Amino acid sequence: MSTVAQEIARFDLNLPLESSPTPPSSWYLREDVLECEKERLLLGHWQPVARRQQLQHAGSFVSGCFMEQPYVITRDQEGQLRAFYNVCRHHAALVTSGEGCAAHLTCPYHGWTYYLDGRLRKAPRLGAVKEFQREQYGLKPIQMELWGPWVWLNFSPSPNPLSAQLAPLSQRVPPESLDSLRYQYTRSYELNCNWKVYVDNYLDGGYHVEVAHQALAAQLDLDNYQTQVMAPLVLQTCDAGGSQQGDDFAERLAGGAVYAWLYPNWMFNRYGPVLDTNWVVPISAERCLTVFEYYFAAGCDEDFIRRSLEASHRVQLEDVEICESVQRGLRSRGYDVGRYAPSLEMGEYAFHHWLARDLQS
Ligand SMILES: [Fe+2]
Known part of the structure; x- marks a missing residue:
């Protein structure tokens, strides 16, 4: 069986529309091609994951998952919208699910709690832990933009503006x-x-x-x-x-x-x-x-x-x-x-x- 790189190389970028064949069937059948697409384009382009209307009120949040990247969008008490990976910084459990309104988000595994602005609020029973700075253990942010009625996310660190x-x-x-x-x-x-x-x-x-x-x-x-x-x-x-x-x-x-x-x-x-x-x-x-x-x-x-x-x-x-x-x-x-x-x-x-x-x- 050919490698994914060989199959991807089969589309000749130098051929004009009039002479070009379409991409080969393998691009539509192989899981390893989808894996490349996920890494190289789907997670690096803007995705309209929520409607602004769902996040109208202070304290509201919407969570979801795109291509195995769990996210949560929050509106804090000051009205500021933010997006984060919905993954606890302790042992990686998903912090929240669905959507709703909350004062803060509490991980259902060991009870680590985060403010809606992403800061870690409480990490119970960490008494003897060393070299632990709470401010370094906030939820990791995701790039976010608004256009039209939607909230858009981009899972690359420095995307082109939507x-x-x-x-x-x-x-x-x-x-x-x-x-x-x-x-x-x-x-x-x-x-x-x-x-x-x-x-x-x-x-x-x-x-x-x-x-x-x-x-x-x-x-x-x-x-x-x-x-x-x-x-x-x-x-x-x-x-x-x-x-x-x-x-x-x-x-x-x-x-x-x-x-x-x-x-x-x-x-x-x-x-x-x-x-x-x-x-x-x-x-x-x-x-x-x-x-x-x-x-x-x-x-x-x-x-x-x-x-x-x-x-x-x-x-x-x-x-x-x-x-x-x-x-x-x-x-x-x-x-x-x-x-x-x-x-x-x-x-x-x-x-x-x-x-x-x-x-x-
Ligand atoms: Fe159609």
Whole structure:
């Protein structure tokens, strides 16, 4: 069997879109490739792990785990937000779980207690310990930024600022303009496919829409589907089409749609009175989770929201079927690499290029 380095080297960064094959199947099948992706890109890029709304009140905290990194975000009594590794500095137990409101966080193992600003407050029965400075045993901080309604974390020590990375999106959709939207709903889907299969599907420049999403395609002007690559972002935009029939699509696509993807695993879809986002989280080489959040403008009535969520669910089920079919094909001996449609799949090519650059570095 080839080494992971050999497989990663198979994508030639020097080939232009028109001549380049896609990455080999092994990138979508091997756990050692996912392990490299985790170390070299997933933990080094910004992840929208919580909504600001969950941390409105002094004393609130939200905990979770991304790619085996447990985190906790806290708002202290002075209103300051902070993020930490949710790991006790004594013997590594997770300090807290879930979310809630607390004066301080107490480890359930030996009772070490931390202030919400991360400082160690109490370490019981350490009487004879030597060379122990309590101030050196606070929770370890994680890089955090705010953009839109989310709290973002980055698990590398000195990441590029998120606000700069999202600047082209902020120009098109100012993050302040999202403040008036109301959070409605989160829905997650577990898929039997590599996380990149799902991202590839999103970045094909609308190529699959008229074949795989016929109801949606009738509402879009696919001839005017545009893709702009602005590292580490890809912006896809599409005007509303002519059809006024069927479900909520005509209404929700008035004014066109902006589909933004932030490398490597976050999608932002703004259309009419709706915002939905999709966070793609790997579970294993051949499984991933996609987490959708839905936001609506204040004027939307319940019936519109219901129809909109149903329409989105239908499109997602169509994508799930496609992505799981692709994953089965990737396992076949009859497939190794594919090709790009140069006038449509420039976003997908950019993704693979950035991925290969990060993996080969
Ligand atoms: Fe799709």
